[in-house]
Amino acid sequence: MRNVKSAFIIFVFTLIGFVAKAQDFIVRGVVIEKGSNVRIALSEITNLRTGIGVGSNDIGMFQLKARIGDTLLVTKRDLIDQRVAVSSEKDLVVYLVRGSTTLADVTIRGNTKQQDLNEIKQEFKNKGVYNGGKTTFLSAIFSPLNALYNLFGTDPKNARRFSRYADNEIKQSQIDVYFNQSIIKNNTELRGDTLERYMLNCRPEFNKAQYWNSYDYIKYIKESSKKFTDTLGKGK
Template identity: 30%
Template structure:
């Protein structure tokens, strides 16, 4: 093979590598509420190609590593997700607030309403403290306090109150931590793998009370990387 040809191939390969790396840049822009000059905060920006995620700052501005032409996904709670192609000049992104119908809200609250109604039935049967009477109740109303401590109905009410609390907290976790979120963050499309990961890792209700969406996504990424490396091993210990 002629030496000139080899040198030409090396030069072409170097130039190609340089051009590809040069395309990766920092894309910047601002995010607004649609048909207004109001800038939005707490918007997550995801590069759909690299799965890189960032959050816009308190002034509604963002910057993210991407190639020109990459698809960027903008998400914010109570707003419709927006996809936009990355450009090499200052991007302007408008997001539409979600329209929530009354019927949707009613359906979403059905479980809570049902549990509240059942708790109300227990109160109609004479239990007022869900089976956990305060100490002063024994002084103010001794008979009621004794009934709450030893009666069958208060005992059932106490167990149901604990069950109700677990159900409502589980529903709150499911609204934020679900298959679509895991698939988007990890890039995994196989539902079996996603299900196995979600069985391995599930954030607690207490965790989610203190995390914003960006915190949750970063935690999912960390947990999935650990799961991907060790998930097939027996007795995999959870990463906290």
């Protein structure tokens, strides 16, 4: 009787351990190009068990729901695909290798879109256009000539126009990290013209999406794409 009781206790603890291992958790990681140590933005990371995919952000980082034993497929154009086994809840560092040793005849730049926009803003400053072409109360007092230039100069007008454009571009690039064709294809059946129409008509607003994480985006994509396809069905 004692042996049966001991065996039962061992079985219970084994079962508890199995259930604990099978629980989902958020695995976090970073994707880096091997050899150059450059972080890779917009790579695709897919959990092969669930089929859910996300993209790495501007600094190569990602987060994805997984469990121990899952396999993640990491892909990026011009780099060799990598499969990574999830063996613990520790953060992952994924190295991708360039697919060819032949160098393309292109200019390689490490700047993000935000850095490029900041460089253009700096060019306006070098021309004497400060504060994005806007005149503050203090600058009008201490720099009256610059205040007049900001009011009537051509470059200040361009600076203000560019500042509005730059702010919008930075906001939209944040949305593009997760609301793009690759991630939408991984999580919906939308393809071709229907996919393009969905992306145009259902693009999330920055005011709502600025606080979302990858799972909020995936939830939005699945729910909004269903409403979109249902609407298409009614229109037939």
